[in-house]
Amino acid sequence: xxxxxxxxxxxxxxxxxxxxxxxxxxxxxxxxxxxxxxxxxxxxxxxxxxxxxxxxxxxx
Amino acid sequence: xxxxxxxxxxxxxxxxxxxxxxxxxxxxxxxxxxxxxxxxxxxxxxxxxxxxxxxxxxxxxxxxxxxxxxxxxxxxxxxxxxxxxxxxxxxxxxxxxxxxxxxxxxxxxxxxxxxxxxxxxxxxxxxxxxxxxxxxxxxxxxxxxxxxxxxxxxxxxxxxxxxxxxxxxxxxxxxxxxxxxxxxxxxxxxxxxxxxxxxxxxxxxxxxxxxxxxxxxxxxxxxxxxxxxxxxxxxxxxxxxxxxxxxxxxxxxxxxxxxxxxxxxxxxxxxxxxxxxxxxxxxxxxxxxxxxxxxxxxxxxxxxxxxxxxxxxxxxxxxxxxxxxxxxxxxxxxxxxxxxxxxxxxxxxxxxxxxxxxxxxxxxxxxxxxxxxxxxxxxxxxxxxxxxxxxxxxxxxxxxxxxxxxxxxxxxxxxxxxxxxxxxxxxxxxxxxxxxxxxxxxx
Numbered sequence: 001x002x003x004x005x006x007x008x009x010x011x012x013x014x015x016x017x018x019x020x021x022x023x024x025x026x027x028x029x030x031x032x033x034x035x036x037x038x039x040x041x042x043x044x045x046x047x048x049x050x051x052x053x054x055x056x057x058x059x060x
Numbered sequence: 061x062x063x064x065x066x067x068x069x070x071x072x073x074x075x076x077x078x079x080x081x082x083x084x085x086x087x088x089x090x091x092x093x094x095x096x097x098x099x100x101x102x103x104x105x106x107x108x109x110x111x112x113x114x115x116x117x118x119x120x121x122x123x124x125x126x127x128x129x130x131x132x133x134x135x136x137x138x139x140x141x142x143x144x145x146x147x148x149x150x151x152x153x154x155x156x157x158x159x160x161x162x163x164x165x166x167x168x169x170x171x172x173x174x175x176x177x178x179x180x181x182x183x184x185x186x187x188x189x190x191x192x193x194x195x196x197x198x199x200x201x202x203x204x205x206x207x208x209x210x211x212x213x214x215x216x217x218x219x220x221x222x223x224x225x226x227x228x229x230x231x232x233x234x235x236x237x238x239x240x241x242x243x244x245x246x247x248x249x250x251x252x253x254x255x256x257x258x259x260x261x262x263x264x265x266x267x268x269x270x271x272x273x274x275x276x277x278x279x280x281x282x283x284x285x286x287x288x289x290x291x292x293x294x295x296x297x298x299x300x301x302x303x304x305x306x307x308x309x310x311x312x313x314x315x316x317x318x319x320x321x322x323x324x325x326x327x328x329x330x331x332x333x334x335x336x337x338x339x340x341x342x343x344x345x346x347x348x349x350x351x352x353x354x355x356x357x358x359x360x361x362x363x364x365x366x367x368x369x370x371x372x373x374x375x376x377x378x379x380x381x382x383x384x385x386x387x388x389x390x391x392x393x394x395x396x397x398x399x400x401x402x403x404x405x406x407x408x409x410x411x412x413x414x415x416x417x418x419x420x421x422x423x424x425x426x427x428x429x430x431x432x433x434x435x436x437x438x439x440x441x442x443x444x445x446x447x448x449x450x451x452x453x454x455x456x457x458x459x460x461x462x463x464x465x466x467x468x469x470x471x472x473x474x475x476x477x478x479x480x481x482x483x484x485x486x487x488x489x490x491x492x493x494x495x496x497x498x499x500x501x502x503x
Contacts, residue, residue: 002070002078043175047182050332050361051068058081059070 067189071331086360097148184217190320195222200245202228247278252286256428259299271301288395291421324383325391349380373400413496425453429486444477
């Protein structure tokens with residue numbers, strides 16, 4: 001069943017999301033409304049890593 | 061794609077050898093994290109002469125020292141207050157506080173970051189999706205939202221699935237039942253004791269037959285072993301006209317095990333947790349099916365206060381049965397059948413309190429409530445079982461007594477003093493029931 005899914009492509013998009021969120025926080029100028037929401041986004045991205053990215057080198 | 065059965069078809073159907081590879085990688089990561097960020101873990105592992113680079117194979121995990129609840133109690137109340145030096149993140153990153161119920165002693169504080177809380181909900185999402193919860197469900201949660209973790213995680217897990225969640229917090233039992241009826245709730249979650257208690261209240265005080273008058277068709281139970289005791293489960297399913305699914309979790313661990321819709325046993329979520337079963341006396345790893353031992357568990361992704369090789373003292377066994385669902389997550393049989401410090405000897409016989417519940421709930425003339433008292437008379441153990449007759453069953457008391465004596469002898473190997481009490485006079489519980497009282501002097 002693992003082969004049915006584009007794990008590599010998904011993991012790449014997850015990485016892009018993470019980079020984008022991290023970059024957003026870097027340029028936020030310390031605006032709490034940005035930083036705190038980015039922290040929540042990063043927590044959700046971590047769940048995507050657990051569900052997809054962490055399996056990348058094993059499922060293949 | 062055949063993703064409809066699973067929350068995550070990639071993880072849930074991973075071949076066992078790949079699952080083990082994933083577990084090793086994740087264990088290495090959480091071990092290194094704790095070693096580098098928690099003074100408690102650093103000292104524990106340094107004293108044992110083990111460092112992150114020493115975990116190279118799955119067998120190396122066996123060398124890692126266990127953590128017991130008493131160790132957690134010993135460090136809490138100190139800086140960083142109140143969690144002590146098991147904490148792996150700065151205090152300002154902690155967003156959630158909960159504590160254990162204190163069933164086995166002083167409650168343990170549990171810190172979680174927002175990421176941990178996302179993870180807790182994620183782990184619950186695996187549970188609920190496997191039990192058939194979907195976005196169309198309207199889920200009622202009849203528990204007191206407070207410091208105990210109880211169904212907090214289920215609330216957020218159900219939201220993650222897209223369910224509509226109704227928080228039935230500070231309502232009494234009657235109000236909760238009426239709200240479920242009013243809103244046509246389709247699912248709920250509670251302890252087995254409260255599931256039975258609610259049905260009893262609905263019938264006696266409101267004239268509502270839950271199976272007939274309510275639309276609850278899925279119930280997830282946790283907090284007590286009843287969901288894996290066939291006679292208790294049967295009573296719940298009949299009372300509510302619903303499927304009842306068991307789940308096991310703990311404040312300091314997370315939601316680690318669950319029944320799926322096939323009810324073949326409880327799957328261990330082996331993508332998020334490593335469960336090891338050890339011989340109670342020797343500590344030897346048990347891999348064979350059907351042999352009971354104590355559970356040692358690791359949660360791979362909880363970072364604020366990691367759970368690594370936690371000696372839960374829960375007694376479990378790997379099931380020889382297979383599940384039709386297709387998940388490769390292994391099954392445990394009968395849920396948590398006792399605790400290493402709870403399975404006690406009475407009159408020289410090992411007694412698991414769950415066996416008594418199985419018998420009481422198998423006899424139709426008895427109510428759902430019971431109480432067991434173990435005392436000492438001189439040098440001899442004495443065990444008393446208090447039960448309630450359902451109104452109208454008084455004339456059958458001798459038949460019921462005979463069934464009780466026979467079944468208790470078969471299931472537990474013991475003779476009991478039996479007391480029949482008037483219906484409604486034994487204690488009722490909303491959360492974890494305390495029906496087994498060992499009043500013998502401690503040696």
